[in-house]
Amino acid sequence: MGERDDVPWAMQLAFADERDRDGAGRPTHYAVCEAVASAVVTLLSDPRAVDGEWSAAVKHWSDLAIRKVVRRGRGVKFAAVRALPGVEVSHRGALVRAFVPGPVSEVAPEIAKLQVGGTDQPDRGTPSEPVPGGLTIALTPAVTMTTGKAAAQSGHAAQLAWWQMPADVRARWEASGWAVRVISPAPDAWDRLVKAAPVAVRDAGFTEVPPGTKTAIAWWPGSGLADDGTRLERDGGRPGWLGRLFGR
Structure with a gap:
């Protein structure tokens, strides 16, 4: 796309x-x-990202060492970023906007004004209930992550799952409204889950955790794990595995 290859996106x-x-x-x-x-x-999955005006940027970013940066804002500062190219999701009191990827050196001023460091919500809340066709993501209990870090890792896991899952499974996930359930298993459960989950995220170690840390795993109906990760599905096949180093 003409940008320098050494500029991260x-x-x-x-x-x-x-x-x-x-x-x-x-x-x-x-x-x-x-x-x-x-x-x-x-x-x-937006048509503009698949084969539209965002597709070149999304493809370029997808071919690099993918990074995600989660920020927070309120009032007029958050209102200002809602006019920028992207999509918006409202879920259980959380309003999130995802923007078209680009060079980190060229972040829109409206986005740059939002806070990155120290993004940690004081109320942990509870995971969503399972939704038929939805994705389950588990975050590692081995390291402590702020909300911003954990959210970025959840985004990585969702992206890997979207890439890897069969087309019919992806269609059911889309029909659920891209439903996601995030859980935090106990250490012994994590050790079992990480061996069976079809998707695992290894962090590049830019922030908060050591390089190579498995920060999140994900699975979907039919991939071998039940929604809550407590048991193997009776008829689930042997899962595959897809991993990649991610930044943030």
């Missing part, structure tokens, strides 16, 4: 972090993670 994502005077009303940790994951796939 990223998909920027932003969520509205509105709050009442007493600090209440903010979206929960789990809601943000789930909404970010859905927003990533909503943008990737």
Whole structure:
């Protein structure tokens, strides 16, 4: 596309972090993670990204060491970014906007004004209930991640799942509204799940966690794991595996 190959690209994502005077009303940790994951796939599947005006940028970014940056803002600052090219997802009190990927050196001023560091929601909340055809993502219990980091890893897992899953499974996921459930399993459950999940994310180690950390895994109906990850599906086939180093 004419850009220098050594300039990293990223998909920027932003969520509205509105709050009442007493600090209440903010979206929960789990809601943000789930909404970010859905927003990533909503943008990737958008006709403008598949074969339209966004497709060249999305393809260029997809061919690189993919990065995602999750930001937060409120009031007029968040309102300003809603006019920029992208898609929006509202989920359980979390409003997330995903923007067309681009060079990190050319982030729109409206997006650059939103906060990146310290993005950690005080209320963890609870995971969504399973939705037929939806995706389940599990975050590692081995390391502590802020909401911004965990949301970016959830987005990576959703993207890998979208790439890997069979077309009929993807169609059912789309019919669910790109439903995502994010859970945090106990260490012993994680050790079992990571061996069976068809998708795993290895982090590049730019922020918060050591390089190569498996930060998130994902699965879908028919891939071998039940929705909550507590048991193998009776008729599930042996899952494959797809991993890639991701930034943020």
